[in-house]
Amino acid sequence: MKKEKGKDETACSPKAAEKVYMCPLPGGEDAVRMSGRVEQKIEDYQRYEFTPQQKSALNIFFDLVQEYEDEEDFHAVCVMIPKVIFGLESSLFLLSPQSVLTCRRSSMDAAAPPFDDPQSLPSVPVLIHESFCCPIRGNHKIIDQLPFVPEEDVIGYLEVQGAGDFSEHDRLFWEKYANRIGFQQHLRMIHEENKGHLSFIQNLVRDIGHNVIVPNMYFKLFFNRLKRQIDGVGNICETGAGESAEAALSQMMKELRNVHGKLEEQFLEISRHYEQTSLYLETLLRQSHFEKGRYVLERREANVISGILRPQLLQFAPRFRDAKITLVQKGEMEPKNPELVQPVDVGLMAQVISNLLSNALKYTTASDSGEYAGKKAVYADWKILDAGQGVGRRSLKVEIASTGPELAVQDVPQLFMQGYRGGNVGSAGGTGQGLFFVRQIVELHEGRMSYERVGEWNIFYMILPLHDSES
Template sequence: MTSAWDADDSPLGFDLGAAIDPAVLDRQIIDAVARRIHQKMDDYEAYNFTAKQSIALNIFFDLAQEFPQLEHLYAVCLLIPKLFFDIECNLYVLDSKSGAIRRCAYRCMDADAGEIGDLPFPQRTVVRDDRLFIPIKGNHELISQLPFTPREDVFGMLEIYPADQLSEHDRLFFERYANRFGFQLHNRILTNKNKEHLLFIRSLVKDIGHNVIVPNIYFKLYYKRLRSKIDLLKFFEWKLKQFFENESQPVEDLPAAKDKLLRDLGYVHEGLMDQYRQILTHYEQTSLFLETLLRRSHFEEGRYVLEKRACNFKKQVIDLQMERYRPRFEERGIEVDTSLGGVPDQEIEVVVDIGLISQVYANLFSNAVKYTREVVDAASGQRRRFISFGWERKENFFGPGRDGIKLNVFTSGPAIPPETAAHLFEEGVRGENASGEYGTGHGLYFIREVVRLHGGVEGYEATDLGNNFFFVLPMDPIV
């Protein structure tokens, strides 16, 4: 007699993927389920559980459905043996995110015992030092969907003590109890994983919209400008034709007319090259962002998976984004002044995901285009609209021997009120100066998520002349 399906058997005993007539399939499903019901009836008759044991199982099933969090399920698992049978127990499971072994605490005043050292899970029930160790297994058919890979389907252990107070019948009950908990835990982990996947995909859609689709409206502007330069070239082609066909033009006027045509053609050529560079830069960054956001690993894990490598931060991240946004700063009359940013003489090298961090700077510079305002420079008395950017090393920022690099993007204008500033990096929050500017309130939230993935911190500082947005990254060793 068994209480669960054999590891290598399909739950219904046949291949659902085979081509079967629907009526026959329905009959087979009904017959297979009926067989399992009869097997379970035989199993439970053989178990001969006491009334208290049966009630304990029923309450476990009820509460396992009622409480939504994993921690609740752990507490239910541990408290039922204690409250029903005055039995002490410990629960060890593989953490659903890291795969490390975790001891679960249930007393309200106790903190989670956290991750522990290497603790082998038994493959079958054993007794050691007057303690009963019962392996916790999941559904073999769904093991591959777990975010970690357990050994022989075992991803936990229930420890019950003292073992000498347990009869063989008691041990059978707790084995079945651990089996029910294992299936509930497995389903809960998969449910949480699926929820996280859905949340990530929703966030990813926003990231793509904010960092790729919205900026892509500038392609239309660049192509419109390119078309105007091409039309101008066509005009000069006509003028050149007229010049050579005009036999009445005085010979003495030819050098001046020739020089003017050459200057005009040079101007058109320079304009075409400028449009080409802008389109190429925009294309390269759009491609980088799409390749970064649509990595296969993101969808498999249900979260952003960093591909970190050493890079020259100034050349490979900041300069490229500044080149992309400089024309937009110029259009709005915004100066680029690096005198306030703390830029050191030497360049910096850090270990980051270049694609994601580049999008952090793209968001910061995009906000700078929209929200930089005019201020009076106390030093010169002049009215100015400007941004500044740079970086500074922060010794021991992340603990002894772990330096950080603080990266700043400053914009002139009125300071953001403290009550708003405290929530700037939350989803959907926009500053009071956002009126009249298009935005979703997603950019700073994206920055926060990417920076924290890198183990860094994000922040905002008000100054006399405006607002400084910054983030600090660990200076990980370059290997």
Template sequence: MKTTDVPGNDSGSNADAPEGSSGPRSENDVCFISPEARAEFVDRRIRGKMDDYARYDFSPSQVRALNIFFDLSQEFRGRELFYDTCLYIPRIMFGLESCLYVLEDEDTFVLAARSSGFGEELPNMRGWDEQVGPNVAHSEGYLFLPVRCNPDYNDLLPFLPPDNIIGNFVFKTGPDLSDSDRLFMEKYVNRVGFQLHNRLLRDRNREHLGFIRNLVEDIGHNVIVPNMYFKLYFNQLRRMINSLKTVSADMRKLGREKLEPDCADCADRLQAVHGNMKEKFDEIYRHYVQTSMFLETLLRRRHFEEGRYVLEKRPCNLRSQVVEPQLSRYMPRLEERGVELDMTLGGAPPDQVIRIVVDIGLLSQVFANLFSNAVKYTRQATLPDGRTGRFMSYGWKLVKNHFSTGVDGIRMYVFTTGKPLSLLDPMEVFQAGFRAMNEPDEAGTGHGLFFVRQVVELHRGEVGYAAREYGNEFYFILPLELEGAPSPVLPPRCPDPSR
């Protein structure tokens, strides 16, 4: 048996990058920063392809076979028809019998199809061996060609394929197979691998979509609807707690009428129980309201149906309906970490009322993420007045004509003391997975500020970071949309090539 690398084999990729070429092999290898860069990359790839095909020197029949395969692989949707197309183009056009193995898991190849004249010499299942492996093998009248996937997308498959291999294509050949014919077969199988990979991804996406549809139904039935009943139970519990106050008043009245001091003492104890229970009830109910809002906001059916966050905007009081409920949730944790709320560092006037039109649930989670970061990352600083400690402030202000003439913005921010972040680009912190290197001990996923950016940009706003003298400020600016007024007309947003 002889194992060899076929001339021109694009090991590691089925995208047919020019052999011997330098520079990026695929679009994922380069960050395009301008239309000129994209045009230069595409121009280089086209010219490289022209050189490749001139070097291949395929016969007209071989070129025709590649074209027919491309046409029919686009036309046929079913997996079985695709397999038959792969096998019968070589059989009809060149008299070559073949079979196709597909990798079922990391260690097992399963025979997916065979042409009618292939026979049944080879097993229906096999593992990795000298014939079925990462290299081309010519053995006992069979040519074994690894079917490679696109390595840029192999992480989307059900498992990570070893050496980017998702199958093996076997041709029944004679002993005098020429190098040029082997080269054509290798290039043909490259195209089979690309199309097979796309079909595997498409099937997996269908499975995911089916699961998501079922999940949405389950969430509605098993989470959202039952959660609505908690409000009924809370109302019943509130009435019971309030009844304690009535019982306490009745006992105190009875004690005065009957001159029974024990009744007055019992009434006082009931009053104390009532006060403690009401305090705990109010705290639990606040958490229930916020959790319910977050659940219903994040698990909206339209998010899943459209594959993105969908806004449901309505008028609200920014302070009382968005900011203060989140601040009250995080104040106990801020106090545990020794963080003081100090509005002398900046903030909104305490009596200022701002009514805007936003998605209340999503914007509330923006502030929840910012306050959560304040809990984790606020550090000690000495203020101009000599005080030393951990401090936080928040606020908002109107920005006239920020988005365009006549389109004002509202700038909202959270400031925390500590060492300013060292960033080459302030927008780094809003990228998915970003973690600040100066705080490695704080737990986190790097998703919070990315979520902030997503929600703000859905509102057609913008996010930002500013290093201040005593700490860090995270801010965002939303178009000021008022109740009853037409939606502001904003200039088109330029796509961000870094995302």
């Protein structure tokens, strides 16, 4: 028979055969191992002899934990299954990374940890005042993915009340129930940790763009200036036509000295910018940041004023001069005060100052009153505060202030929030990332960032606690 066009071109066709994908089947040792585990679980459940009510509780638990993604809903499921199915009150307690045991959910109005000594928590189920307390354990194979290392893998406890007449069989069931809570809780903790890591990496990319890539555009400005000086040297070589040799040489020497000074200035600017860019990259791309999913401080002793503030002022001084902004250094910028030598992350703290100065460069406008009326000005200052003035202890206050209109009242509470830009930005470029980064780093140093208006000045300041040499 004549085959119709398009018919029977299926698996018998070599072309069609190429599109068949076979699923791999377990074989050899894998098949034996998995078959053995299935059979072992069948025997285990036969040995457990769970009642239909208990089996139903486990099945409902698995169904509901897949249904609810929110952690609070998951915790509610954990305590409502004992209440609804067995008529038993229960509470769920979890350990924090600081090893503090807190109640995350209870079927009752209130619940406190049942253990008398919070520093000595049991690693096995215990009966306390008619309550059966089962440890909730994470998965040992992936326990190192948690943000802390729990003792004997215990990440919390399930307390079931009315347990005075529990049989051994009942206790076994609640141990198995607590185990299932533990594995689910562990996976959710890892999920949250991974979300935090991803969020941090996204912010880190923004910080690199804001703190490194954008400032790096200044290299283009430096090279353009350098090119003009090089061209100037070429022009000098062509001068002197029609003049006496002595006059021409004198003029050339004068112009060469001038070019030499400008080239030296350009070299220092490029060198300082290169050093700062290298410091920023080394600081932002540390492996520890990626491992922890947050900024990790690498502290070393440094004079906060002469070692961090002053170099940033030197780097920004030419930019302020080009923008016709008067830069005032109020305090002594090379102080010898030993109190100013503090354990700080130099690279991250340098970026804090850089961000504040960069904002001042972008947003400073002429003052309409005061000493700098009709002019644009920025000042840097510092002072040591007594315990009652700062963050509860003797502290250092560093100010970067600029002239211009006072910030709107509604802007102030949100200045240091991620992505927020005030109403005064006008056409100035920006992402709202800088002040958020500043706040993060200052708070990691146990300090705080703030803003205030004094006279003609918009003052952004940080307060850092001072540590003595012993601490």
